[in-house]
Amino acid sequence: MFRIGEFSRLARVSCRLLRYYDQLGLFSPGTVDDETGYRYYHASQxxxxxxxLVLKELGLSLEQIGEVIDERDLSADKLRAMLLERRSEAEQRVAEEIARLRRIESRIDEIDGGGEIGADDVVIRSEPGFAFLCTRRTVSSFDEARAVVGALVKAAPQKLSPRDLGRFVVIVHSPEFEPDAIDAELGYSLVRPDALADVELALPDGGRARVRQVEPVESMATCVRVGLPEDAHAGALAIARRLAADGYTLCGPNREVFLRGPDPRAPEQAVVEMQYPVRPRT
Amino acid sequence: MFRIGEFSRLARVSCRLLRYYDQLGLFSPGTVDDETGYRYYHASQxxxxxxxLVLKELGLSLEQIGEVIDERDLSADKLRAMLLERRSEAEQRVAEEIARLRRIESRIDEIDGGGEIGADDVVIRSEPGFAFLCTRRTVSSFDEARAVVGALVKAAPQKLSPRDLGRFVVIVHSPEFEPDAIDAELGYSLVRPDALADVELALPDGGRARVRQVEPVESMATCVRVGLPEDAHAGALAIARRLAADGYTLCGPNREVFLRGPDPRAPEQAVVEMQYPVRPRT
DNA sequence: GTGAGGCTTGACGCTACGTCAAGGTCAAGT
DNA sequence: ACTTGACCTTGACGTAGCGTCAAGCCTCAC
Known part of the structure; x- marks a missing residue:
């Protein structure tokens, strides 16, 4: 029989671990002295x-280990199921760490390249769908876009109250940025979509605004810009480079979501979230 | 200004996270209402x-993020250093997870193959060096080995006390297991090696036992067997298969460390740790 | 008998939050 | 003005697997 210290040296584990496993009921000493509380372990233990320790190395939790280690026959099936689960977890972890590694390396390269990148805040996440009260136009300037939006906002209260309007959103369909002919959907996301599914507005310039359901996007690169909406495109190139370096490609029409403004009195303080649908490059 | 709920929806994070980051001083709301404690965030935040979130995705801790995010110029070098560190961590994690994955898959295959493997407890760890009072022989049986050991134990007290002796250890140099001609070192590990470096014993059969320093082994596959020492080899084949499946090859003389016994009165309760030096197969 | 080292239980710490719980605020509707 | 339900506050506990004290017994070789 060994006292805990020597047994811990045999097994190359800490005393704390042995006491902890004892406390969990996972691995208890063969004998405990009732008077002193000393733990005595047998070599065969x-x-x-x-x-x-082997099962722990495979990635099972102590709780799972407790489940399989005592059942002599049933444990094969149960263990197999746990291992299958662990395998997929491990596969996912490998993929994640490799992707992370790539991003880390691209950031290091950027720093070494010395270039101000100005795209420190490109976050990639999934984006849910939403109901979109919008009108599609080919506009030649921001002023024209603003006029359209103004008309839309004025026309809206006929059928819905202002609090139903969410954010001002632009979805840009022009594949390339051509300042004098931007094909875009302009409008507002809607807060209570089910109640407003069939709203349709006539705009003073003869156009129409209707509600359509925008599909969710699985991975969307987003980036927040503060300043004039006209300048928001400035960082687009840097963002595209960053996305390319991290292993993504653009795969759809980009969006601009106005978190603040555009307020006519302080247009330079508008806050716009640029959104670029992406997918992992194979 | 947004209240915490709407801001959390904008950013796709939980309210709890925002409050936590506020508490850490990492990210605080632009305004806090003194009376109600309500947090108000500005879109540009x-x-x-x-x-x-980007830095967190790269694997930096919140503390590290706090260090780099506020310094405007110095951050490049500091960030670079952190990223280099993170890169090597990530590389290591990838390697570990891949190795783990391989072990998981080999266990699954074993279970599916249905074979009782009997090598549930093969642990791979590093093994420190130790001082070894031993004599090298080619023995033809366990009885002969026992005789040698007995002689050694009797000769020992001349120069050292029994409490200096550690465990009985056999290092087997025969590359293949040939029962009638085993080239082995037999002896005891020593507990206070520095005081006993030059001990040399004459054995009654004319042989000598001396102290040598056994080198540490970086990775040692170990497995505990309970039973007659003669039977301890039974699982060796299973262990070798397990090691091969997990990506290791044997790379040195194996050892047997007697944790209990051999006691002449109850030899079948001896506890032996089989040790096989291994290295990762490239 | 005595000093050193070993053992006990108990408690806190770690990471980055999730999840209640008890109670104060806000805004729309009546 | 009042209600009601959604929203906000702080505070506390839980997580996984132990590491690291801290205060106080136990053991044993000299």
Missing amino acids: LARLNRI | LARLNRI
């Missing part, structure tokens, strides 16, 4: 402890 | 939050 090392086999069980090693089994526990 | 989303840029900073996104920067934090």
Whole structure:
């Protein structure tokens, strides 16, 4: 029989671990002295402890180990199921770490390249769908776009109250940025979409605004810009480079979501979230 | 200005996270109402939050993020250093997860193959060096080995006390297992090696036992067996298969460390740790 | 008997939040 | 003005697997 210190040296684990496993009921000493509380371990117990350590190395939780280690026959199926689960987790972790590694390396390269990148805040996330009260136009300037929006806002209260309007959103369909002919949907996301599914507005210039359902996007690169909407495109190139370096390609019409403004009195303080649908490059 | 709920929806993070970051001083609302404690965030703050989320995605800790995000110029070098560190961590994690994945898959295959493997407790770890009072022989049986050991134990007390002796250890140099001609070192590990470096014993059969320093082994596959020492080899084949499946090859003389016994009165309860030096197969 | 080292339980710490719980605020509707 | 339901506040506990004290017994070789 060994006291805890020597047994811990045999097994190359800490005393704390042995006490902890004892506390969990996962691995208890063969004998405990009732008076002193001293734990005494038998050499043959090392086999069980090693089994526990092996299962832990495979990635099972102590709780899972407790479930499989005592059942002598049933454990094969149960263990197999756990291992299958662990395998997919491990595969996912490998993929994640590799992707992370790529991003880390591209950031290091950027810093070494010395270039101000100005795209520190490009976050990639999924984006839910939403109801979109919008009108599609080919506009030649921001002033024209603003006029359209103004008309839309004025026409809206006929059928819906202002609090139903969410954010001002532009979805840009022009594949390339051509300042004098931008094909875009302009409008507002809607807060209570189900109640407003069939709203349709006539605009003073003869156009129409209707509600359409915008599909969710699985991965959307987003980036926040503060300043004149006209300048918001300035960082687009840097963002595209960043996305390319991190292993993504653009795969759809980009959007601009106005978190603040555009307020006619302080247009330079508008806050716009640029959104670029992406997918991992194969 | 947004209240915390709407801001959390904008940023796709939880309210709890925003409050937590506020508490850490990492990301605080633009305004806090003194009376109610309500947090109010400005749209433009989303840029900073996104920067934090990006750095977190790269694997930096919140503390590290706090260090780099506020310094405007110095941050490049500091960030670079952190990223280099993170890169090597990530590389290591990838390697570990891949190795783990391989072990998981080999276990699944074993279970599916249905074979009782009997090598549930093969642990791979590093093994420190130790001082070894031993004599090298070619023995033809376990009885002969026992005789040698007995002689050694009797000769020992001349120069050292029994408490200096550690465990009985056999290092087997025969590359293949040939029962009638085993080239082995037999002896005891020593507990206070520095005081005993030059001990040399004459054995009654004319042989000598001396102290040598056994080198540490970086990775040692170990497995505990309970039973007659003669039977301890039974699992060796299973262990070798397991090691091969997990991506290791044997790379040195194996050892047997007697954790209990061999006690002449109860030899079948001996506890032996089989040790096989291994190295990752390239 | 005595000093050193070993053992006990208990408690806190770690990461980055998730999840209640008890109670104060806000804004729309009546 | 009042209600009601959604929203906000702080505070506390839980997570996984132990590491690291801290205060106080136990053991044992000299």
